[in-house]
Amino acid sequence: MQGTRRRAVPMTMLGLVSIGVLHYLVSAGVMAVNFTTTDQKFQIYSNYMQGDYGALHMASNAGYSSASSVGVAEVGFKVAKLSGLCAIVHEDFAGLTSSLIITAGAPVAGSFNSKQLVTADGRGTPIQLAADGTLSGSSLSGAVEVQDFFLNTTSIGAYGNKISGLNLGENAPDAGSSVGIDYPAGGSTLPQQGAFGLSANRLNLGGLAGDTYGINLAGQVHLPLLKMTAVPGAADQTSCPGAAQ
Amino acid sequence: MSHKHTEKFWTRKIGAGKASIVGRASGAVQSVRTLNADMLARDEAARRGTRRRALVPTAVGFALVGVMFSLVSSNVLAVNFTTGNNKFRVYSNYLDAQKAAGFLSPTTQQDGSNDGVMEFGIVTAKLSGLCAIASETIPVINLPYSLKITAGDPVPDTYSGAAVPTGVTTDSAGKLSGASLTGSIAANNLFLNSNMLSGYGNKISGLNLGQSAGTVHTSAGLAWDTSTGGTSPSSLNSQGNFGLYAEQLNIGGLTGDTYGLNLAGAITLPSLKITVEPGTKSQADCS
Numbered sequence: 072m073q074g075t076r077r078r079a080v081p082m083t084m085l086g087l088v089s090i091g092v093l094h095y096l097v098s099a100g101v102m103a104v105n106f107t108t109t110d111q112k113f114q115i116y117s118n119y120m121q122g123d124y125g126a127l128h129m130a131s132n133a134g135y136s137s138a139s140s141v142g143v144a145e146v147g148f149k150v151a152k153l154s155g156l157c158a159i160v161h162e163d164f165a166g167l168t169s170s171l172i173i174t175a176g177a178p179v180a181g182s183f184n185s186k187q188l189v190t191a192d193g194r195g196t197p198i199q200l201a202a203d204g205t206l207s208g209s210s211l212s213g214a215v216e217v218q219d220f221f222l223n224t225t226s227i228g229a230y231g232n233k234i235s236g237l238n239l240g241e242n243a244p245d246a247g248s249s250v251g252i253d254y255p256a257g258g259s260t261l262p263q264q265g266a267f268g269l270s271a272n273r274l275n276l277g278g279l280a281g282d283t284y285g286i287n288l289a290g291q292v293h294l295p296l297l298k299m300t301a302v303p304g305a306a307d308q309t310s311c312p313g314a315a316q
Numbered sequence: 317m318s319h320k321h322t323e324k325f326w327t328r329k330i331g332a333g334k335a336s337i338v339g340r341a342s343g344a345v346q347s348v349r350t351l352n353a354d355m356l357a358r359d360e361a362a363r364r365g366t367r368r369r370a371l372v373p374t375a376v377g378f379a380l381v382g383v384m385f386s387l388v389s390s391n392v393l394a395v396n397f398t399t400g401n402n403k404f405r406v407y408s409n410y411l412d413a414q415k416a417a418g419f420l421s422p423t424t425q426q427d428g429s430n431d432g433v434m435e436f437g438i439v440t441a442k443l444s445g446l447c448a449i450a451s452e453t454i455p456v457i458n459l460p461y462s463l464k465i466t467a468g469d470p471v472p473d474t475y476s477g478a479a480v481p482t483g484v485t486t487d488s489a490g491k492l493s494g495a496s497l498t499g500s501i502a503a504n505n506l507f508l509n510s511n512m513l514s515g516y517g518n519k520i521s522g523l524n525l526g527q528s529a530g531t532v533h534t535s536a537g538l539a540w541d542t543s544t545g546g547t548s549p550s551s552l553n554s555q556g557n558f559g560l561y562a563e564q565l566n567i568g569g570l571t572g573d574t575y576g577l578n579l580a581g582a583i584t585l586p587s588l589k590i591t592v593e594p595g596t597k598s599q600a601d602c603s
Binding site for chain 2: 143187204
């Protein structure tokens with residue numbers, strides 16, 4: 072038995088070391104997967120996004136074809152907490168349009184007014200915020216929480232609420248590293264030296280509506296009340312409240 | 317001496333000795349008590365002395381913590397940073413700036429270029445509309461693209477530079493008022509390093525040109541943190557560099573080029589829009 076234990080020790084140690092290395096890589100966000108996107112952008116909506124440590128730079132999208140190999144804003148968040156998420160993808164099959172709606176967390180409202188802060192979700196439940204603009208109460212406990220969240224977008228619209236520590240024009244590689252973000256390695260998406268960058272310690276976006284070619288979740292994500300629905304036609308934000316769990 | 321006398325003699329002797337011993341012991345106890353009281357007094361005095369001596373550094377410590385807290389809570393410990401190598405352009409229908417300071421300084425570009433810029437700091441800024449455009453050629457596809465950030469009221473295609481833009485409402489002192497005030501973007505401790513600002517200066521007041529660069533930040537109540545690079549105005553003091561200070565620096569139809577913009581305090585950006593578009597965009601593309 073002692074011989075068996077002795078033989079098991081190196082394997083156990085190797086396993087523990089591997090787990091440690093794996094944990095380090097994942098927690099550092101360096102195991103993020105960079106991928107070739109489709110040619111179609113898709114829409115994302117959220118009642119409120121509390122973005123802790125965000126950065127942005129311009130890059131070319133690693134698209135499937137020249138149609139999607141275009142300039143995008145590579146946006147990264149160290150931690151993002153979303154009061155509701157609704158993503159809508161459109162595809163055409165034999166001349167017929169179908170939509171995939173992915174929802175999680177609180178129901179997303181059917182429309183936003185970016186001049187005002189969103190006060191309620193798609194079913195009229197108030198969105199609870201602390202004085203510093205962070206999610207609180209049931210809005211926090213029911214939030215979709217993502218670590219190391221990346222997207223490549225051509226358009227984001229929102230009500231910027233109590234954004235703090237905002238730098239515009241920061242050297243692009245520094246913008247990410249200054250807030251602890253490691254952009255996915257490989258491909259053409261890495262920030263270039265001397266290019267324009269943006270960073271913020273807190274980037275809260277109320278009534279977020281944007282498009283993106285891809286979403287990359289390098290870290291852990293909690294998706295409460297996750298639901299995926301395929302519907303005929305071109306769904307839009309008005310479909311979000313009804314599609315939610 | 318008889319036995320009885322001997323006994324009496326020793327009894328007296330012992331009694332006297334007893335009394336003497338008791339007396340001496342009592343004296344000793346008294347001495348110890350006195351000594352103890354003295355020691356306690358000295359100890360107490362010594363302790364009070366320590367407390368007294370500790371009061372000064374403690375007070376200084378608290379004062380420094382207070383100053384530090386004041387600096388941090390008022391967000392004047394703005395972080396300077398290495399900028400990109402290209403300027404970007406900012407537009408605003410109206411800048412309502414209270415307490416502004418500026419001085420000439422080298423840039424902090426990534427490639428180490430040493431262009432001269434005006435480092436500006438504004439304690440309280442209210443902006444009627446904001447449009448920032450950064451244009452650069454993107455690697456791989458090698459095409460020019462523009463990142464456009466807009467917020468607040470729409471920015472028109474052009475500014476005349478000869479008047480406050482139409483639609484902007486101000487009061488008699490030149491401060492934003494009415495709908496322009498309620499829809500404005502409020503920023504505290506706004507820093508930028510610009511080589512060009514233009515517009516219609518509206519009721520600028522308390523303007524000092526040529527003030528020693530090392531004193532303008534004190535006049536405005538701003539602090540430049542250069543722990544991560546950049547130039548501190550106080551470091552220019554001995555050189556007698558040019559500085560600017562204004563109690564109020566209002567600019568209508570603001571157009572400017574800047575390498576970097578830093579907002580240390582919290583800011584609310586209604587109608588925020590971030591877009592990436594092909595081509596080199598201009599003011600006409602802001603709205």
